[in-house]
Amino acid sequence: MNRDPKTMFTETPLVRSKFRQEAAAKWIFAGMAAAMIVPLLLILGYLVERAWPSLSLGFILDVPIRGMKEGGIWPAFVGTIYLVFISLAVSAPIGILAAVYLNEYAKDNWLNRIINLAVINLAGVPSIVHALFGLGAFVYAAKFGYSIISASLTLAIMTLPVIVASTREALASVPRSFREACWNVGATRWQTIQAIVLPNSISGILTGVILQVSRAAGETAPIMFTGAVFFKAVQKGDLFPYQLHEQCMALSMHLYTISTQVPGVKESIPFATAVVLLGLVLVVNAAAITLRVWLRNRKKW
Amino acid sequence: MSDTPPLSITTRKLNLWYAKFQALINVDVDIKHGIITSLIGPSGCGKTTLLRCFNRVNERYGYVTTTGEIKLLGKNIYDPDVSLIELRKSVGMVFQRPNPLPISVYENVVFGMKIHHERSQLTRAALDEAVEKALTETGLWKDLKDRLDHRATALQLEQQQKLCIARLLPLKPEIILMDEPCSALDVEGTRAIEELMFALKGRYTIVIVTHNMAQARRASDECIFMLLGELIEHSRTEDLFLKPRNPKTAEYIEGRYG
Ligand SMILES: Nc1ncnc2c1ncn2[C@@H]1O[C@H](COP(=O)(O)OP(=O)(O)O)[C@@H](O)[C@H]1O
Ligand SMILES: [Mg+2]
Numbered sequence: 001m002n003r004d005p006k007t008m009f010t011e012t013p014l015v016r017s018k019f020r021q022e023a024a025a026k027w028i029f030a031g032m033a034a035a036m037i038v039p040l041l042l043i044l045g046y047l048v049e050r051a052w053p054s055l056s057l058g059f060i061l062d063v064p065i066r067g068m069k070e071g072g073i074w075p076a077f078v079g080t081i082y083l084v085f086i087s088l089a090v091s092a093p094i095g096i097l098a099a100v101y102l103n104e105y106a107k108d109n110w111l112n113r114i115i116n117l118a119v120i121n122l123a124g125v126p127s128i129v130h131a132l133f134g135l136g137a138f139v140y141a142a143k144f145g146y147s148i149i150s151a152s153l154t155l156a157i158m159t160l161p162v163i164v165a166s167t168r169e170a171l172a173s174v175p176r177s178f179r180e181a182c183w184n185v186g187a188t189r190w191q192t193i194q195a196i197v198l199p200n201s202i203s204g205i206l207t208g209v210i211l212q213v214s215r216a217a218g219e220t221a222p223i224m225f226t227g228a229v230f231f232k233a234v235q236k237g238d239l240f241p242y243q244l245h246e247q248c249m250a251l252s253m254h255l256y257t258i259s260t261q262v263p264g265v266k267e268s269i270p271f272a273t274a275v276v277l278l279g280l281v282l283v284v285n286a287a288a289i290t291l292r293v294w295l296r297n298r299k300k301w
Numbered sequence: 302m303s304d305t306p307p308l309s310i311t312t313r314k315l316n317l318w319y320a321k322f323q324a325l326i327n328v329d330v331d332i333k334h335g336i337i338t339s340l341i342g343p344s345g346c347g348k349t350t351l352l353r354c355f356n357r358v359n360e361r362y363g364y365v366t367t368t369g370e371i372k373l374l375g376k377n378i379y380d381p382d383v384s385l386i387e388l389r390k391s392v393g394m395v396f397q398r399p400n401p402l403p404i405s406v407y408e409n410v411v412f413g414m415k416i417h418h419e420r421s422q423l424t425r426a427a428l429d430e431a432v433e434k435a436l437t438e439t440g441l442w443k444d445l446k447d448r449l450d451h452r453a454t455a456l457q458l459e460q461q462q463k464l465c466i467a468r469l470l471p472l473k474p475e476i477i478l479m480d481e482p483c484s485a486l487d488v489e490g491t492r493a494i495e496e497l498m499f500a501l502k503g504r505y506t507i508v509i510v511t512h513n514m515a516q517a518r519r520a521s522d523e524c525i526f527m528l529l530g531e532l533i534e535h536s537r538t539e540d541l542f543l544k545p546r547n548p549k550t551a552e553y554i555e556g557r558y559g
Contacts, residue, residue: 107363108363109363177396177398177400178400178402178403180358180396180400181396181400181401181402181465182402182412182416183358183361183389184356184358184389184393184394185389185390185393185412185413185416185468185469185472186385186386186387186388186389186390186413186416186417186472187386187412187416188386191416195402195404195412195416196402196403196404199403200403
């Protein structure tokens with residue numbers, strides 16, 4: 001026997017040093033996690049605290065008064081909903097169907113790979129570039145003028161590549177063996193997509209689309225260049241205040257305006273506007289997560 | 302044997318390339334109808350590739366080139382009037398890993414029927430009958446008749462694999478190709494699948510790839526030995542194992558290649 005049974009299981013210096021490394025690693029990772037979360041909570045807490053005097057349902061439903069120094073944000077709130085809804089109504093179908101084509105039909109050749117690369121790079125183009133494109137393409141070339149249509153289409157162009165990329169990812173996560181099983185009983189590609197691929201990737205696809213809501217709602221530059229205005233007179237609580245060829249207000253733009261362009265705004269109003277924008281995004285994201293969990297639970301493989 | 306059974310699969314000078322790599326070299330094979338033929342050989346010798354030629358599913362990869370002739374039941378499957386969809390309907394395939402679709406047991410069995418018929422041609426009663434028949438033939442009916450609406454992917458592996466066989470039957474295939482159907486299963490499961498093969502024999506031509514020589518011996522009537530893309534020997538299973546004609550076959554069955 002080459003080891004003394006009495007000390008066989010006792011701690012050696014090497015074990016102690018491993019424990020020290022283990023503890024250090026754990027604290028570093030925990031510290032980084034805290035460094036990420038704490039500022040977020042501080043920002044949120046600060047915003048809500050400063051916004052508190054103005055926060056109420058009335059704030060959302062009211063129109064701004066006295067040169068936007070007081071009152072609510074209804075025109076901007078509705079405007080944002082218009083822009084987000086129309087832009088996604090355009091980009092989601094195009095993006096999803098294009099991704100289905102690229103992932104399920106197109107051959108995996110160099111062209112397809114270049115398209116894929118282009119899509120990924122387009123998803124990273126700064127929004128100001130999309131803004132300039134929208135200005136040139138929709139406002140001037142297509143003669144839509146500064147309007148909801150131009151702004152929505154610009155947002156659609158901006159969200160399109162991300163939707164294509166996330167949809168492709170969702171489609172690619174459906175195991176190949178399912179597709180092979182279908183082909184081997186003689187299913188066409190469309191039958192395979194309908195019966196197996198889409199039902200199993202729909203949660204990922206929808207999540208990808210819904211996450212673009214927050215992006216479309218938050219961006220300022222693309223709509224500022226193409227269709228958002230500082231102010232538009234609107235009836236309080238009016239659900240359809242805008243025509244498509246008109247300009248509209250939007251939350252992100254409104255926030256920019258009242259924080260930097262209008263002197264003497266009641267102090268809590270910009271903060272309350274920010275909280276509403278943030279709340280809108282959080283609600284939509286929460287909905288996305290709920291939907292995802294619900295769809296996940298229905299599919300098990 | 303006095304009258305030789307009709308041929309089910311014949312190939313002449315079958316060559317296949319994956320891009321530049323030749324995976325099948327001048328394969329001539331005559332597989333008889335209604336019996337079980339096993340395909341053995343070291344891994345990478347082209348067994349799966351050969352099997353996948355028989356329903357032309359290799360062509361799903363864009364970079365595959367095939368030359369030579371493949372006839373199923375006397376019909377050249379490269380003739381211009383051959384529909385891949387109808388071909389794959391009559392030539393069923395079972396995979397190494399059971400791959401039931403992520404839908405219910407019932408829907409798995411009727412999947413093929415639904416794909417090949419107009420909705421209006423299928424009555425609920427016809428579907429129910431097909432499900433009961435296919436599951437009974439594969440020995441699943443007793444276990445699963447109360448769980449037809451359960452997800453097929455949640456079944457035990459052995460049941461999944463049987464279900465993968467069951468879902469081929471409503472399409473009334475001529476040929477069933479099995480690619481190492483037992484490699485994900487334990488001893489019990491393996492035996493169950495082998496028994497199922499015996500039960501199906503006669504009505505269908507069964508070709509089974511296996512790298513388990515004991516299984517080839519137990520479960521097949523004829524045996525084909527392949528090596529590096531070439532067909533080395535094809536004879537009755539007993540003959541191949543007891544008195545192999547080719548020295549390479551002898552070396553393989555004595556366990557000299559992996
Ligand atoms: N999709 C493919 N693309 C390229 N080469 C392949 C492909 N499938 C198989 N091969 C090659 O063809 C040869 C035969 O493969 P396969 O038929 O899978 O062998 P087996 O089933 O006998 O193990 C192997 O060398 C393998 O690397
Ligand atoms: Mg193989």
